[in-house]
Amino acid sequence: PNPFANNFMVDVKTSSESVVTMKVYDMVGRLIEQREVRVLDLETTTIGDRYPSGVYNVVVSQEDSVETVRVVKR
Secondary structure (H helix, E strand, O other): OOOEOOOEOOOOOOOOOOOEEEEEEEOOOOEEEEEEEOHHHHHHOOEOOOOOOEEEEEEEEEOOEEEEEEEEEO
């Protein structure tokens, strides 16, 4: 859900088995968290448990594909 209260997960649709890199930035542009996750582990990987309330940009990349999602923590 967006906004989220506790944590969130990233749903990636891919046929590749390559590692997915997730980088979370705050609105000032500071890197808050960076993770490399196997595709099979994405369903159980939660993000944002320790984040303060605010707006974050999540950059998800795999090979040549890059997507950015803005999320809000209440």
